[in-house]
Amino acid sequence: MISLKNLDFSYDNKNKILDNLNIDFGEQGQIIGIVGPNGSGKSTIFKNIVALEKPTSGFVQVDGVPIKYSKKGLFNLRSQIGMVFQNADHQIFFSNVSEDVSFVLKNLKYSKKQIGERLDWVFKELDMEDIRDRPVQYLSGGQKRRVAIAGVMVMKPKWLLLDEPTTGLDFDGIKRMKNLIKQLMKNGQRFIISSHDMNFMYDICDYFYVIKGGSLLGKGTKQVVFENQEIMTQAQLEIPFIVKLHRKFGTELFENEEELFNSQIKLR
Numbered sequence: 001m002i003s004l005k006n007l008d009f010s011y012d013n014k015n016k017i018l019d020n021l022n023i024d025f026g027e028q029g030q031i032i033g034i035v036g037p038n039g040s041g042k043s044t045i046f047k048n049i050v051a052l053e054k055p056t057s058g059f060v061q062v063d064g065v066p067i068k069y070s071k072k073g074l075f076n077l078r079s080q081i082g083m084v085f086q087n088a089d090h091q092i093f094f095s096n097v098s099e100d101v102s103f104v105l106k107n108l109k110y111s112k113k114q115i116g117e118r119l120d121w122v123f124k125e126l127d128m129e130d131i132r133d134r135p136v137q138y139l140s141g142g143q144k145r146r147v148a149i150a151g152v153m154v155m156k157p158k159w160l161l162l163d164e165p166t167t168g169l170d171f172d173g174i175k176r177m178k179n180l181i182k183q184l185m186k187n188g189q190r191f192i193i194s195s196h197d198m199n200f201m202y203d204i205c206d207y208f209y210v211i212k213g214g215s216l217l218g219k220g221t222k223q224v225v226f227e228n229q230e231i232m233t234q235a236q237l238e239i240p241f242i243v244k245l246h247r248k249f250g251t252e253l254f255e256n257e258e259e260l261f262n263s264q265i266k267l268r
C-alpha cells in the first residue's frame with residue numbers, strides 16, 4: 001500500500017501546492033484514479049510518491065515503511081513503483097528501443113542473459129516485439145508511450161503510476177492503452193492513473209480520489225464520485241458519456257463501455 005500521511009508540499013516554500021493529504025492507495029482496487037482540474041496537484045502527488053520531490057512536511061509510506069531518500073532507499077523505491085510521465089520523450093534517452101529499455105538493467109549490472117530474458121518478457125507483455133529493434137525516432141506517439149512504459153516495467157514494479165497516459169493518442173491508441181492496462185491488471189499489476197480523459201478513467205478505474213487546490217475533495221467508486229453533482233461541479237470534471245446516458249435516459253449506471261454495449265438497454 002502507498003500512503004500519504006499529513007502530506008504538505010510547496011515548490012517555493014511560499015505557496016502550498018499539497019495541503020495535508022491523507023490517502024491510502026491500495027485497499028480499494030487495482031486501478032486507482034486521481035482526477036481534478038488543471039493545477040490541482042495531481043502530478044505533484046506522483047512526484048512525491050516516486051521521490052522526485054520531497055514533502056515539505058508529512059511523509060510518504062510504502063507498505064508501512066516511510067520512503068528513504070538515500071541511494072539504496074531510492075533504488076528500493078524504484079523497484080516497487082515506476083512512473084511513466086505525460087511526455088514519453090522526457091523518459092526515452094536512447095535511439096534504439098531495446099537499448100533504451102535495457103538501460104536500467106545494465107546500470108544495475110544484470111548479466112547479458114538476465115537482460116535478454118527480461119527484455120523478451122517485457123516486449124511480449126506489452127505486445128511490442130515488432131518494434132524492439134526499431135530506432136525510437138521513427139515510432140508513433142503511442143509506440144513511444146509503450147517504450148516509456150517498458151523502460152519502467154523491466155524493473156517489475158508492483159505499482160505503475162501513469163500521468164495522462166492518453167494525451168496525444170488517437171482513438172485506436174486510447175483503445176490499445178486501455179486494453180494494455182486491463183491486460184496488465186489481470187497479471188496482478190497495480191496502477192495509479194491521472195487523466196483528464198473522463199471516459200477513459202470511468203472505464204478503467206476501480207476507485208477515485210478527487211483533488212482540488214492540493215486537497216482531497218472527494219473519494220469513492222465511480223458510482224459514488226460521478227453521481228455526486230457537487231463534486232463533479234466543484235472539480236470541473238467532464239461527465240463521462242455512460243453517466244450522461246444514465247442521467248438523461250435512466251439507463252442503469254454501467255461499469256464500462258463493454259457492459260453497456262453487451263446490455264439490452266431499456267429506456268424508462
Ligand SMILES: Nc1ncnc2c1ncn2[C@@H]1O[C@H](COP(=O)(O)OP(=O)(O)OP(=O)(O)O)[C@@H](O)[C@H]1O
Nearest residue numbers: 011012017036037038039040041042043044045196
Ligand atoms: N516545478 C514547479 N515549480 C513551481 N511550481 C510548480 C512546478 N510544477 C508545478 N507547479 C505548480 O504546482 C501546481 C500543481 O501542479 P501539478 O502539475 O501538480 O497539477 P496537475 O493537477 O497535475 O495539473 P494538470 O492537470 O494541468 O496536469 C500548479 O499551480 C503548478 O503551476
